Amino acid sequence: MKNFSAGLKLAAIAFAVVLAGCETKPPPAQPAQPQAPIVTQAPSIVPGSAEDLRVNVGDTVHFDYNKYAILAPDMATLQRQAAWLAKYPSVRVTIEGHADERGTREYNLALGARRANAVKETLVSLGVSAGRVDTISYGKERPICTDSNESCWAQNRRGVTIIASGANS
Amino acid sequence: MRNWVLAVLLTMIVAAPARAVLQVDVNQGNIQPLPIAIPDFVAASPGDTGASQNIAKVVRADLERSGLFKPLNPKSFIEQITNINIAPNFSNWRVLTAQGLVTGQAALQADGRLRVDFRLWDVYGENQMLGLQFYTQPVNWRRIAHMISDAIYQRITGEKGYFDTRIVFISESGPALSRKKRLAIMDEDGANPSFLTNGYLVLTPRFNPSAQMIAYMSYIAGKPRVYLFDLESGRQEKLGDFPNMTFSPRFSPDGNFVAMSLEQGGNSDIYVMDLRTRKTTRLTFDPSIDTSPSFSPDGKQITFESDRGGSQQIYIMNADGSNQHRVSFGEGRNGTPVWSPRGDLIAFTKQSNGAFRIGVMRPDGTTERVLSNGWEDEGPTWAPNGRVLMFTRTIQGGRGSQIWSIDVTGSNQRRVATPGDASDPAWSPLIQ
Amino acid sequence: MRNSATAGRQAPLIGLIVSALLHGGVVAALLITLTHKMDFVIEDIPVVPVDLVTVADRTNIAPMAAPEPVTPPPEPAMVEPAPQPDLAAPKIDIAPNVKPAPPMKAQSDVDKLIASLAEHPPPNARAGTRNIKGVGEQSAMTADLKAILKSEVYRCWSPPVGSPHPERLIVKFELFLRRDGSVAQPPQLAADSAAAVARDPYMRAAADAAQRAIYMCAPYSLPADRYNDWRDVLFTFYPADVLGQ
Numbered sequence: 001m002k003n004f005s006a007g008l009k010l011a012a013i014a015f016a017v018v019l020a021g022c023e024t025k026p027p028p029a030q031p032a033q034p035q036a037p038i039v040t041q042a043p044s045i046v047p048g049s050a051e052d053l054r055v056n057v058g059d060t061v062h063f064d065y066n067k068y069a070i071l072a073p074d075m076a077t078l079q080r081q082a083a084w085l086a087k088y089p090s091v092r093v094t095i096e097g098h099a100d101e102r103g104t105r106e107y108n109l110a111l112g113a114r115r116a117n118a119v120k121e122t123l124v125s126l127g128v129s130a131g132r133v134d135t136i137s138y139g140k141e142r143p144i145c146t147d148s149n150e151s152c153w154a155q156n157r158r159g160v161t162i163i164a165s166g167a168n169s
Numbered sequence: 170m171r172n173w174v175l176a177v178l179l180t181m182i183v184a185a186p187a188r189a190v191l192q193v194d195v196n197q198g199n200i201q202p203l204p205i206a207i208p209d210f211v212a213a214s215p216g217d218t219g220a221s222q223n224i225a226k227v228v229r230a231d232l233e234r235s236g237l238f239k240p241l242n243p244k245s246f247i248e249q250i251t252n253i254n255i256a257p258n259f260s261n262w263r264v265l266t267a268q269g270l271v272t273g274q275a276a277l278q279a280d281g282r283l284r285v286d287f288r289l290w291d292v293y294g295e296n297q298m299l300g301l302q303f304y305t306q307p308v309n310w311r312r313i314a315h316m317i318s319d320a321i322y323q324r325i326t327g328e329k330g331y332f333d334t335r336i337v338f339i340s341e342s343g344p345a346l347s348r349k350k351r352l353a354i355m356d357e358d359g360a361n362p363s364f365l366t367n368g369y370l371v372l373t374p375r376f377n378p379s380a381q382m383i384a385y386m387s388y389i390a391g392k393p394r395v396y397l398f399d400l401e402s403g404r405q406e407k408l409g410d411f412p413n414m415t416f417s418p419r420f421s422p423d424g425n426f427v428a429m430s431l432e433q434g435g436n437s438d439i440y441v442m443d444l445r446t447r448k449t450t451r452l453t454f455d456p457s458i459d460t461s462p463s464f465s466p467d468g469k470q471i472t473f474e475s476d477r478g479g480s481q482q483i484y485i486m487n488a489d490g491s492n493q494h495r496v497s498f499g500e501g502r503n504g505t506p507v508w509s510p511r512g513d514l515i516a517f518t519k520q521s522n523g524a525f526r527i528g529v530m531r532p533d534g535t536t537e538r539v540l541s542n543g544w545e546d547e548g549p550t551w552a553p554n555g556r557v558l559m560f561t562r563t564i565q566g567g568r569g570s571q572i573w574s575i576d577v578t579g580s581n582q583r584r585v586a587t588p589g590d591a592s593d594p595a596w597s598p599l600i601q
Numbered sequence: 602m603r604n605s606a607t608a609g610r611q612a613p614l615i616g617l618i619v620s621a622l623l624h625g626g627v628v629a630a631l632l633i634t635l636t637h638k639m640d641f642v643i644e645d646i647p648v649v650p651v652d653l654v655t656v657a658d659r660t661n662i663a664p665m666a667a668p669e670p671v672t673p674p675p676e677p678a679m680v681e682p683a684p685q686p687d688l689a690a691p692k693i694d695i696a697p698n699v700k701p702a703p704p705m706k707a708q709s710d711v712d713k714l715i716a717s718l719a720e721h722p723p724p725n726a727r728a729g730t731r732n733i734k735g736v737g738e739q740s741a742m743t744a745d746l747k748a749i750l751k752s753e754v755y756r757c758w759s760p761p762v763g764s765p766h767p768e769r770l771i772v773k774f775e776l777f778l779r780r781d782g783s784v785a786q787p788p789q790l791a792a793d794s795a796a797a798v799a800r801d802p803y804m805r806a807a808a809d810a811a812q813r814a815i816y817m818c819a820p821y822s823l824p825a826d827r828y829n830d831w832r833d834v835l836f837t838f839y840p841a842d843v844l845g846q
Contacts, residue, residue, distance in 0.1 A: 068435070101563065104504045104518050104525070104547045105372065105593070106417040107474065107481055109393070110430065110437040110458040113414055117435025136393065137414055137432070141370060146345040146567025148544075190775070191834045193747045195814075196842035197755040200762055237762075268813055286646050291809070293816035294787070298809075304642035316643070326761050327806030513765045556763050578763050578844075 048088045048168035053161065057084045061119060063157040066103070068114040070122050078119065081161055082126035090166035094134040095119045098160070100153035101140045112137030119159040134164060202239040203325060205232060205269035206262055208250050209243065210287070213276035220283060220310045221275040227314035228271065228321070231332045231358060235322065235557075236581030241267055253288055262292045269298075271321065275310075283307040287317050289324060299324045311360060312600075319599075331552040332357055335597045336559065337374045337383050338572060340364060341590035345567040350592075352385060352398065357596075359586030365398060366405075373548075373593050374398075377420045380597040384408065384418035384427055395429050409442060409449065417460045421468050421488075428452070428462040428471060439473055441488070452490035461505045464488070465532070466512045472496070472532070474504040483517055485532065496534035505548050508532070510598075511555030514577065518547040518560075527560050529577060540579045550596045559585060561592040746823060746831045753821050758814035760840035761806045767841040769797075770807040774815060774836045780828050782820030788812055791835070811838040 045051045053059055058081070061074035070078065085091060097116030099108035116135035124130045145152040207229045210221040225243075232238035248261040253272040262270050273287030282304050289299040301320055303313045312333055319330030340353035340362075352371045355362035366387070374385035383398040387405075395408045395415040409415065411431055418429040425444055430437045438453045439462050453459040457477035464471055472485045475495075483497035483506045497503040501521025508515055512532075519528045525545040530537040545563040552558070559574045562584075570592040572585040585594070764770060773791035776784055790798060790808060797804040815836060823831045 101545065102520075104461070104481075104520075105561075106430070106460045107458060107476075107504055109372075109414070109416050110432065110460050113432045113437060114435040114458070121435075135413075135435075136391070138370075139372075141348070141350075141372070143346065143567070148565040148567070189743075189830060189833070191743055191746055191750070191831050192837065193750045193754075193834060194837050194839065195751055195755055195758060195811075196839040197751070198758040198760050198840070198843035199756050200843065201759045203759065268817070288646070291813070293813050294809075300646040302644040302646040304644075323802065325806060325809070327764060327801075327803035511765055555765075576763065 046168050048091070050163045050167050050169075053081070053084060053163060053167075057081055059161045061159045062154060063115055063159070065100070065153070065157065066111065068111065068118045070118055075122075078122045079126060082123050082128050085123070085128050085132065088166070088168070092132045092134070092164040092166055094136055094162045094164045095123075096142075096158075096160040096162060097135065097137040098142060098156055098158045099140045100156040101143065101148070102153060103140065105139060108139035109137050112139045115157075115159045119161065123161075202237055203268055204239045204241055204266050205271065205321075206241045206246060206265060206267040206292075207232070207243075207271040208246055210285070211250060211253060211272075211274035213274045217275060217277065220285075220307065221273075224275060224285060224310055224314040224317065225271075225273065227311060227358070228318050231315060231318035232321065234358065234583070236576055236583075237322070237326060238269075241265055253286060256297075257290060259290070259292050259295050262290075267292050269321075269325065271317075273317070277307065278304070281307075283310060283313070285310075285313050285317070289321055311356070315357070328556060329554045329599065331554050331557065331596070331599070333600050334553060335376075335380065335600065336572075336585070337365075337376060337385075337595050337597070338587065338591050339371060339374070339593040340588065341570055341592060345569070352383070353588075353591070354383075354400075355587070362588045365400075365403075373417060375419055375595045376597045378422060378424040378598055380600055382420075382424075383595075384420060384429075386416045386418065395427070409447065417462065419462050419464065421464045422466055423468055428464065430460040430462075439471070450490075452486065453493070463507045463515075465508045466510050470508075470532075472506040472508055472515055474506060481520075483515065483534075496532065497530070497537075498534060499528075499530070499537045503528075507549050507551060509551050509555040510553055513555065516549035516551060516558055518549070525563075527558060527575065529558075538579065540575050540577070541573065541582060543573070546573070548593055550594050552596050553598045559594040559596060561594065563592075743830050746827065749823060750821055750831070750834065750836075754814050754818045754836065757818035758811065758838065758843075760810050760838065760843050761803065762844055764803045764807075764840075766803070767844050769801075770804055770840045772804070772808045772811045772838045772840075774808075774811055774838075776815060776834050776836070778819075778821065778823070778832055778834060780825060782823055784816060784819045788815050788836075807838070807840055811836065814838075 045055060058077040061070060061077055063069070064071070085093070095116040097112035097114065097119075099111045099115070103111060113135065116137055120130070120133045120135050123133055140156070143152075143156045144158075145155045207225050209225045212221040229240040233240050245265055247264070248258055250257065250272045253274050257270060257272060259270075268291075270290040270292050271287060272290070273285060276284045278284050283306065285303045285305075287301060288297050290296070291298050299320060301317070303316065305313055315333035318332040322328075322330035322332070334357045335354055336357060337352070337354045340351045341348055342351075343349040349368075350370050350372070351367055352365040352374055353362060354365060365383075370388040372386045374383050376383060381400050383400065385396055385398065386393060387396045389396075393414045393416060394411065395418040397406045397408055398404075399406075408418070408427060408429075412433075414432040416430050416432070416437075418427050420427055421441075426441050427444060428439060428441045431440050436456055437458050437460050438451060438455070439459045440449050440451050442449045452471070453473070453475070455475060455477045457475050458481070459473060459475045459477070462471045462473040469488055470485055471488055472483060474481055475484050476482070478495060481502040481504045482495055483503050484493055484495050486493040496515075497506075497517070499519065499521075501519055503517050503519050505518040506515045507517070509529075514529045515532055516527060516529045519526050519539060524543070525547050526539050526543065527541040527546050527549045528537055528539045540558070541560065541562075543562045544565045546560050547563070549558045549560045556577055557574055558577065559572055561570050562573045563570045569590040572587055572591045572594045573582060574585050575582040585591075760767075760770070771794075773794045774788040775791060776788035777786060779785050794804075794808060798808045799805075821831075
C-alpha cells in the first residue's frame with residue numbers, strides 16, 4: 001500500500017508536470033515573503049482532507065473520445081475513492097463531468113453529465129450511498145489543457161471527484 | 170389551363186404574321202452587389218449635431234455589411250444634394266455606376282424631436298422607389314438609420330431587412346484555462362454593447378419572439394439551470410425547479426413555451442414547459458442524448474439532435490413529441506439544428522473530416538450545403554429574415570472564440586464586431 | 602446611357618408612384634404598429650413631383666430634334682417569303698438545323714458569330730416557311746439576334762439571390778428598341794409578370810433587377826439592316842438558372 005501510494009504520488013507529480021507543460025501562462029508571481037515562517041509540511045497532508053483525496057487517493061478518471069464508460073485502469077482509482085469515502089462518512093462529494101472541445105456545446109454538456117453519472121454509479125456500486133454523491137456537467141467549458149491535439153483532449157475528457165462538504169481541513 | 174393554351178395558340182396565330190416579337194430568354198447573369206450612392210443627409214436645421222452625417226454613415230455600413238450592396242465612396246460624388254424634394258440629376262449618378270441613390274435630410278423640430286426624411290431612387294429607371302419620414306427623439310438616431318437600411322434592403326431584395334435587430338451573446342474574457350463568460354447584448358452592427366451578468370458561467374442565450382426576454386443557462390449557485398432574463402426589468406428567474414441540470418432552452422414562435430433538455434441520471438431528454446402554467450411535458454423518452462431543440466416557424470414541429478442511432482444526428486418530431494424521425498443522413502455527425510424563420514431550411518453544425526462547419530439543408534434532409542469553412546464553427550442562429558446566419562468560430566489551440574456571419578448562399582463570410590472574444594450568438598427578431 | 606425617356610413615360614410613372622406609395626404605406630403601417638414602445642413615428646413622404654423628373658431629364662439630355670414616337674413606327678409590310686412549291690411533306694425539321702447559340706462571354710465572340718452567320722446563314726433557314734408559322738420560323742431566322750441580346754444583357758443582370766423560391770421569379774419585359782439599339786421607352790412588364798409583381802415583393806425586386814439590366818446594357822449592338830427583326834423584344838429572365846437552384 002505504501003509503495004502504491006508513493007507510485008501514485010509520482011503519477012500525480014508527473015500529471016502536474018504535464019499540466020504545467022500545458023499551461024501556457026506563467027503562474028502568477030508570488031509575493032516574496034522572506035519574513036514569514038517557512039512551513040515545511042508538504043508530506044503531512046491532513047487525512048480526510050480535499051488534498052488527501054486529490055493526492056493520496058486520486059480524484060480524476062479519464063474517458064475515450066465521445067464515450068462515458070469507466071476504463072479499466074480507472075477502476076482502481078474509484079475503488080480507492082469508495083474506500084476513502086467509507087472511512088470518512090461525513091464527506092459528501094460532487095462529480096464533475098468534462099468533455100474535450102471536439103463536440104458541440106450542448107451535446108458536450110449532455111456528454112459530461114453521462115460521464116459524471118458513470119462515475120457516480122460506479123461509486124454507488126462500490127458501496128457509497130447515492131445520497132452522498134452529486135453530479136455536475138461542465139461540458140467543454142472548463143478545460144485543464146488548451147492545445148488542440150489528442151493528448152490535450154484526452155486530459156480534458158475527465159470525471160473529477162470534488163469534496164462538497166464534511167472534509168477535514 | 171386549356172383556355173390558357175388556347176389563348177396562347179390564338180395569339181400566336183393572330184400575332185405571328187403581324188408582328189415579330191423577338192423572344193429572348195435570359196438564363197445567365199452576373200451576380201454583383203448593387204452599387205448604391207448614399208450621400209450624407211442634408212442638415213436641415215442649425216442645431217444638427219451630426220445626425221445627418223452619422224445616419225448616412227450607418228446606412229452605408231449596414232448595406233455594405235449585407236454583401237448585397239456596394240455603397241460608393243462619397244468622395245467620388247459629382248452632385249451635391251441640397252434639397253431632397255427636387256429630383257436629382259440622374260446622369261450625374263449613372264456615370265458613377267450607381268444603380269440606386271439615397272437622399273435624405275435630418276432636422277431638429279421645435280418640439281425637440283428629430284425628423285428624418287429619405288428617398289430611394291432608381292437611377293436608371295429614373296423614379297423614386299421609396300420615400301419615408303421618421304420622427305423620434307434625437308437619441309434614437311441610430312435606430313432610424315437601421316430602419317432606413319431595412320426599408321432600402323426590403324425594397325431592393327424583396328425580403329425584410331435585419332438591421333434594426335440585436336444580438337445576445339456570451340462575452341468571453343480572461344485566460345483560456347479560467348475563462349470568464351458573461352451574458353452580453355449589442356446592436357446587430359456591434360454598437361451599444363452591454364453586459365447583463367457578471368461572474369458565474371453562463372451559456373446558450375436565446376431571445377423570445379418579442380425580444381424582451383432571454384432564456385439562457387447559468388451556473389449561478391453552482392447548479393446549471395435554465396434561467397429567464399427580463400430585459401426591461403433586469404429581473405432573472407430560474408425556470409422551474411428541477412433536481413438536475415436543465416439546458417439548451419428555446420422559445421416557441423408564440424413565446425408561450427420553452428423547449429429544453431433535462432438531464433436525469435446522465436440521460437438528457439427534451440421537455441417543453443408552458444410558461445403560463447409552468448406545466449412541463451416530456452417529449453423524448455430515449456436513453457440517448459436528446460437536446461438542442463428548435464421549433465418550426467409555425468410551431469407545429471421541433472427539430473432536435475439525438476445520438477439514439479449511434480451518432481449525433483438531426484431529427485424532427487411533432488410539437489407533442491409524436492412522429493420522431495431522423496432527417497440528417499449526410500457525412501459525419503450533425504447537430505445543433507435551427508429552423509429558419511422562413512421555414513425553408515434547417516441550419517446545423519456538421520462535424521466531419523476533423524472540422525466543424527455550418528451547413529443548411531431542407532427540412533426533409535435533402536439539398537445539404539456546407540457554408541462556412543472554419544476549424545470549429547458551431548451553433549448557428551438565423552437573422553429574422555432567414556437570409557443570414559451567425560455562429561461561433563473557435564480558433565484552434567485555445568485562442569478564443571469569435572462570432573462570424575455568413576449569407577445563406579455561402580457568400581459574404583465575415584467576422585462580427587464584438588468587444589473582445591464572444592460565442593453563442595442569438596439573433597433577435599425585428600425589434601418592437 | 603439611356604437619357605431620353607420622355608413622352609409616354611407619364612402613364613407608367615404614375616403607376617409606379619401609386620405602387621411606391623402603396624408599398625411605402627405598407628412598410629410605414631407595419632413600422633408604426635411595431636414601434637409603439639419606442640416613440641417612433643414613421644410616415645410616407647410625398648413622391649417628388651413627376652414633372653420635375655421629366656423636366657430635369659429633358660434639360661439634361663443631348664438636344665433631340667423630336668422625341669421618338671411612343672409607339673413603334675408603323676410596321677413595314679411583311680416581306681412575303683417566296684411561295685414554295687408544295688412539297689410532299691412539310692419540312693418540320695427546321696429547328697434542329699439551327700444550332701442553339703453557344704453561351705457567349707465576350708463581345709469578340711459575338712462579333713465572330715455575327716460575321717459567321719452573315720457569311721453562312723443557317724441552312725434551310727427559310728425553307729418551308731409556308732407550312733410552318735410562328736415560333737419555329739422566327740427562332741430559325743433570329744437565333745443570332747437572340748444570342749446577341751442575351752450575351753449583352755446578361756452581364757448587367759444581377760438577379761436577387763437567396764429568395765425562397767427563385768424558380769417562381771420569372772420576369773417578362775416587353776420593350777421597343779430604336780435603330781441605334783437604345784431603349785425607346787420604359788420596358789413594359791408582361792401581364793402575368795405585372796400581376797405577380799403587384800402581390801409579391803420578391804417578384805417586384807426581381808422585376809426591378811431585370812429592368813435595371815435592360816437599361817444598363819443598352820444600347821445594344823444589333824445589325825441595323827435587320828431592325829425589323831429586333832425592334833420589338835420580349836425578354837424573359839430566369840433567376841433560378843443563374844442561382845443554380
